[in-house]
Amino acid sequence: MTNEFSLHWFRQDLRLSDNSSLNYLSQKHKRIVCVFIYDQVNCNRKLGSASKTWLHYSLLYLNNKLNNNLLIFKGDPEFIFLDLIKQNKITEISWNRCYEPWRVERDKLLKKTLRKHVEVKTFNGSLLWEPWEVLKADSTPYKIFTPFYQKGCLTKKPPRKPISNNFSFFDHKIKSLSVTGLKLLDKLGWENKVINHWEIGESFAEKQMNNFLKEGLGDYSHGRNFPNKLNVSRISPYLHWGQISPNTLWYEAEKLQQDVETINIDIFKSELGWREFFYNLMFHFPNIQSKNLQIKFDKFPWESNDEFLKSWQKGLTGYPIIDAGMRELWKTGYMHNRLRMITGSFLVKNLLLHWHHGEKWFWDCLFDADYASNSASWQWVAGTGTDAAPYFRIFNPITQGKKFDPEGEYIKKYVPELKNIPHKYLYTPWECPSEILSEINLKLGVDYPFPIVDIKLSRAKALKAFSILKK
Ligand SMILES: Cc1cc2nc3c(=O)[nH]c(=O)nc-3n(C[C@H](O)[C@H](O)[C@H](O)COP(=O)(O)OP(=O)(O)OC[C@H]3O[C@@H](n4cnc5c(N)ncnc54)[C@H](O)[C@@H]3O)c2cc1C
Numbered sequence: 001m002t003n004e005f006s007l008h009w010f011r012q013d014l015r016l017s018d019n020s021s022l023n024y025l026s027q028k029h030k031r032i033v034c035v036f037i038y039d040q041v042n043c044n045r046k047l048g049s050a051s052k053t054w055l056h057y058s059l060l061y062l063n064n065k066l067n068n069n070l071l072i073f074k075g076d077p078e079f080i081f082l083d084l085i086k087q088n089k090i091t092e093i094s095w096n097r098c099y100e101p102w103r104v105e106r107d108k109l110l111k112k113t114l115r116k117h118v119e120v121k122t123f124n125g126s127l128l129w130e131p132w133e134v135l136k137a138d139s140t141p142y143k144i145f146t147p148f149y150q151k152g153c154l155t156k157k158p159p160r161k162p163i164s165n166n167f168s169f170f171d172h173k174i175k176s177l178s179v180t181g182l183k184l185l186d187k188l189g190w191e192n193k194v195i196n197h198w199e200i201g202e203s204f205a206e207k208q209m210n211n212f213l214k215e216g217l218g219d220y221s222h223g224r225n226f227p228n229k230l231n232v233s234r235i236s237p238y239l240h241w242g243q244i245s246p247n248t249l250w251y252e253a254e255k256l257q258q259d260v261e262t263i264n265i266d267i268f269k270s271e272l273g274w275r276e277f278f279y280n281l282m283f284h285f286p287n288i289q290s291k292n293l294q295i296k297f298d299k300f301p302w303e304s305n306d307e308f309l310k311s312w313q314k315g316l317t318g319y320p321i322i323d324a325g326m327r328e329l330w331k332t333g334y335m336h337n338r339l340r341m342i343t344g345s346f347l348v349k350n351l352l353l354h355w356h357h358g359e360k361w362f363w364d365c366l367f368d369a370d371y372a373s374n375s376a377s378w379q380w381v382a383g384t385g386t387d388a389a390p391y392f393r394i395f396n397p398i399t400q401g402k403k404f405d406p407e408g409e410y411i412k413k414y415v416p417e418l419k420n421i422p423h424k425y426l427y428t429p430w431e432c433p434s435e436i437l438s439e440i441n442l443k444l445g446v447d448y449p450f451p452i453v454d455i456k457l458s459r460a461k462a463l464k465a466f467s468i469l470k471k
Pocket of ligand 1: 224231232233234235236237239240271272274275278335336337340341344362366368369370371373374375377378381
């Protein structure tokens with residue numbers, strides 16, 4: 001049959017290299033057609049603005065790589081596939097698995113329906129270990145990272161080695177939408193400016209990885225804590241969208257064993273392990289985004305204060321390191337991990353606002369917004385998760401700033417209002433004498449805010465509120 005072909009369904013695996021489903025199809029079938037479906041019918045969490053923008057540019061790149069042969073649809077995959085099967089000779093459909101609860105449910109039903117018509121195969125394309133493979137001896141899920149990673153993951157078979165192939169994609173004549181037809185970009189939105197900080201597509205993911213392996217990995221264990229150093233990979237958006245596989249990162253880092261101290265490689269791999277842990281938690285605790293994993297927190301007396309929330313979102317809290325982190329997010333669609341922890345702690349502990357507010361803001365603004373890592377990390381920060389920062393760990397934004405941005409370069413980059421303030425007052429501008437403020441022409445309360453809360457009082461209030469839960 002001349003018009004016979006097999007279908008690969010792209011989801012969060014927007015790459016051609018080390019793509020398990022594509023590799024499988026290419027061994028069996030001469031003709032492969034690729035499809036992307038923007039499914040807003042089944043999903044219970046719509047993509048945030050930053051994610052939609054990343055997706056838009058990723059699809060443009062991918063379609064270009066496929067000589068404009070990417071089929072693009074919007075709607076319910078069940079109807080779209082059944083229609084494609086009716087109109088064409090499709091021998092087999094395959095995809096790489098996703099793990100968000102709504103996708104797991106959808107895909108289970110879809111597989112059952114499609115198997116009445118064609119062969120269907122699914123693969124692991126985005127995790128090092130499947131969530132159902134890493135369980136405790138009593139077959140229950142791990143709740144604490146260290147045993148999960150050390151006993152659960154590292155004693156298992158090592159992750160699959162990456163494989164890459166060349167594919168020739170079938171030049172089909174099937175009509176579908178264009179990338180622009182998906183209307184992923186908000187007109188005149190903030191995202192269109194922010195995206196200029198990034199180059200999007202598989203080859204740029206590889207470039208990002210190679211830069212990191214060359215410049216960052218060598219001092220990863222220490223340097224990864226300092227937001228102004230180039231020791232983290234900033235690969236998370238590519239990893240989230242599958243423009244690079246975790247397997248490639250894992251083995252490319254391992255290859256540097258001769259040149260890089262083992263501790264740096266091990267810590268980098270264990271950070272990939274945190275990602276695995278959060279996917280594992282999401283798989284076994286599918287309410288992770290909406291419900292406290294520790295239910296005693298359901299009784300916690302969170303406060304409600306729109307002004308505080310807005311000041312936090314816009315980077316106008318009066319605490320320079322917090323404001324720098326929040327503005328890095330707003331300007332670049334990314335925030336360094338250290339800052340995610342400090343700004344998160346400030347929101348839930350000093351402002352006593354529910355972690356859902358932070359989770360939602362990050363979901364909308366991060367290019368790496370990830371259902372598992374974002375929800376689980378917010379639960380970690382709030383202390384509501386299974387393996388979480390204890391309630392009494394409240395990051396002090398003044399000492400954190402001094403420790404992790406000792407030269408103040410990061411603060412000055414994102415809070416330029418403070419660029420002329422003497423270093424002594426950079427972390428506490430409200431302590432700067434008025435003569436100096438007028439000399440540098442900085443009006444506190446006008447050019448830069450006074451702190452919205454007192455750090456000592458808000459800490460004491462949080463400790464009191466959290467201590468109720470001990471009873
Ligand atoms: C409140 C909060 C929200 C977060 N939301 C997200 C999110 O939506 N998406 C997301 O990918 N990560 C999230 N993280 C985890 C972490 O901050 C980012 O993965 C990391 O900053 C990405 O930067 P990088 O690629 O330069 O990391 P690198 O240090 O270069 O690490 C490489 C990769 O390992 C994984 N990784 C590293 N640290 C962590 C971690 N602590 N937890 C889970 N995975 C990790 C990431 O996939 C990362 O890309 C969040 C953390 C916090 C505290």
